Amino acid sequence: MEGKQEPKDGPHFVGKKAELIEAERSFRTVEGRDVLIIYRDGTFHALDSWCYHSGGPLHLGDIEELGGQLCIICPRHRYKITLASGEGLYKGNPGQKPIKWLSKGVKQRIHKVTEGNGDVYVTLLETGQFDSDYYQGEEGKVKREKAAEAEKDKSPKVSKGSP
Numbered sequence: 001m002e003g004k005q006e007p008k009d010g011p012h013f014v015g016k017k018a019e020l021i022e023a024e025r026s027f028r029t030v031e032g033r034d035v036l037i038i039y040r041d042g043t044f045h046a047l048d049s050w051c052y053h054s055g056g057p058l059h060l061g062d063i064e065e066l067g068g069q070l071c072i073i074c075p076r077h078r079y080k081i082t083l084a085s086g087e088g089l090y091k092g093n094p095g096q097k098p099i100k101w102l103s104k105g106v107k108q109r110i111h112k113v114t115e116g117n118g119d120v121y122v123t124l125l126e127t128g129q130f131d132s133d134y135y136q137g138e139e140g141k142v143k144r145e146k147a148a149e150a151e152k153d154k155s156p157k158v159s160k161g162s163p
């Protein structure tokens with residue numbers, strides 16, 4: 001962010017703690033990477049902001065607790081992603097109750113959040129490879145923008161004129 005001297009690899013200042021708490025979810029571009037910062041139940045989480053499945057906008061997703069884990073539900077195809085670890089969850093016993101949630105493994109890259117003196121910082125965690133990496137690159141960006149356009153075309157047209 002402007003006016004702050006930061007090491008290249010972070011931690012990167014992403015906002016004042018009070019503002020991020022009030023916002024609950026905040027979108028930031030850190031070192032060219034789009035990151036979603038979520039404040040929920042007293043904890044900050046940071047993860048890649050574009051869904052690993054097809055680049056859906058996670059900042060518009062609902063947050064629910066599934067199998068004891070807080071998850072963001074992608075608004076595009078309703079995939080479930082844990083906030084703490086970036087794991088994709090699926091129903092292990094479809095059609096049965098209670099639902100058993102199982103992990104597909106870590107699909108969404110998460111990042112480290114730290115706090116100090118009322119400021120919040122994100123350090124990008126760049127080791128390993130995760131499916132969400134694709135939608136941070138140029139090719140993935142083109143794909144997700146095309147998908148967003150297609151969604152717009154499908155949404156019902158609402159007349160704004162007077163009768």
Ligand code: FES
Nearest residue numbers: 051054056074077
């Ligand atoms: S793009 Fe997120 S579930 Fe398909």
